[in-house]
Amino acid sequence: MVIETRHLKTGDPEPTFPSDGKLQLVSMRFCPYAQRTHIILEAKRIPYDTYNVNLTNKPGWLTKYSPLGKVPALGVPTENGLLFIHESLVIADYLDEKYPEKLLYPKDPLAKAVDRLLIEQFNGVITAYYKAINDPTAFIDVTNGLDKFEAELERRGTSFFGGSIPGMLDYMIWPWCERIAFLKYKGFSLDKARYPLLINWNGKMIADPAVGVHYVAPEFHAKYWETRSAGAPNYDMLL
Amino acid sequence: MVIETRHLKTGDPEPTFPSDGKLQLVSMRFCPYAQRTHIILEAKRIPYDTYNVNLTNKPGWLTKYSPLGKVPALGVPTENGLLFIHESLVIADYLDEKYPEKLLYPKDPLAKAVDRLLIEQFNGVITAYYKAINDPTAFIDVTNGLDKFEAELERRGTSFFGGSIPGMLDYMIWPWCERIAFLKYKGFSLDKARYPLLINWNGKMIADPAVGVHYVAPEFHAKYWETRSAGAPNYDMLL
Secondary structure, three states: OOOEOOOEOOOOOOOOOOOOOOEEEEEOOOOHHHHHHHHHHHHOOOOEEEEEEOOOOOOOOHHHHOOOOOOOEEEEEEOOEEEEEEOHHHHHHHHHHHOHHHOOOOOOHHHHHHHHHHHHHOHHHHHHHHHHHHOHHHHHHHHHHHHHHHHHHHHHOOOEOOEOOOOHHHHHHHHHHHHHHHHHHHOOOOOOOOOHHHHHHHHHHHHOHHHHOOOOOHHHHHHHHHHHHOOOOOHHHHO | OOOEOOOEOOOOOOOOOOOOOOEEEEEOOOOHHHHHHHHHHHHOOOOEEEEEEOOOOOOOOHHHHOOOOOOOEEEEEEOOEEEEEEOHHHHHHHHHHHOHHHOOOOOOHHHHHHHHHHHHHOHHHHHHHHHHHHOHHHHHHHHHHHHHHHHHHHHHOOOEOOEOOOOHHHHHHHHHHHHHHHHHHHOOOOOOOOOHHHHHHHHHHHHOHHHHOOOOOHHHHHHHHHHHHOOOOOHHHHO
16 A cells, blocks of 8 residues: 555644555655655655645644655654655665665766766756746746756767666756746746757656656646745645 | 875966876865865875865866865866866765775665765754854854754764764764864853763864874964954965
8 A cells, every 4th residue: 555645734643654664755746855756766666655744834743754844754664663864865865775776876986976966066957947937037047057967968978867768867857857847837948959958858757657657747837836926835736 | 106285376387187096186275175085085095186276366277177166176087087076075975985995984875864964964063163253152053053963972872973983974074073173262162061972072083093184273273264364364374
């Protein structure tokens, strides 16, 4: 049995996490950082349950599992019960090291370091994306940030950053690339002449099974942001 | 032969890095982030050269090796010449993976994730430390941040966070713990009753050979900060 709750909010009782050895993920359906964890779990075919939480009216018990009250938080079964870890990139490292059968980071330490630096550098695109939702002057920062990634795909000469299949770098930057598509409702779209490789990559990513499970189409991201901008995010829209 | 340059500044010619297979570290003698890399290299006994740079009057070629003009940047020999990586924690991961003979992170992925989160959490102490140099009201934030680490040493029941010898967590937080000692000139010192384990840890860390090589005593940190506060950091003071 796989559990996926609706978004638990202030006053909702604390869940009783099962002790069946499955990973327990505290998430939010529209959170791109939590989406990173979902994608890795799907890519590695690791069974897990999902406890969605309302991040506007947070349940009081959330900080027991995630000290800063953020998602994702991942409960890992140990001899002494579940131990929760947080921070999407720390969780990514943990999962890649604990379940190395389908390794997502490059095996070579130097190639891995280069991909980690690109994930770090992508933070510039993330900052610009959030700004661009309400401020069209930030579109240029989104495109400037993406230039590096278009050039990197060209340098690598592969469909994905990870090669012939997606790797950790592909999956870690994906959640915001998915969301950039919804900026079309704000008047922004990627220039086909400037980003031929990223646009091709985008289509292939959507078709990847691990991405597909939690993929949200641009119109639903737009609807979610409408409710969020109005001060009452409809977290359960897709559940 | 081991190279260690004085701090190269604007106008100084770009160094010709040797192609003898040694790692090449771009550093600054008083930079705590670069100190992280020095300590790991010493702990693992990896030979390397040091190119110190003046971070006030940066040489123009610095961004070729470190895109944001920051240190540390580590040049790694490859078939195509040196490849430079930056970000102290990315470099830490790289070195621990590439030179696993003396592993610094815990071998267990979950224990490693927990240590990574503590390194992340230590950023709160770092922020408070810099504030406290000029603002005594921030002393309380330093102590509040350190409480977690005192409690963690007690929970682990070992001299070091890494056990009977220092590990990655010990080394990654050390550079600022070394510097907190110089806050005594600002009227701040660690309360012996509140931090018995951290104070004991502090003494043992200074005695660790990998830490000892780049250890700077409080009076020299104080002198450096005097010159820095006056707008003309004396980077070469110890060279």
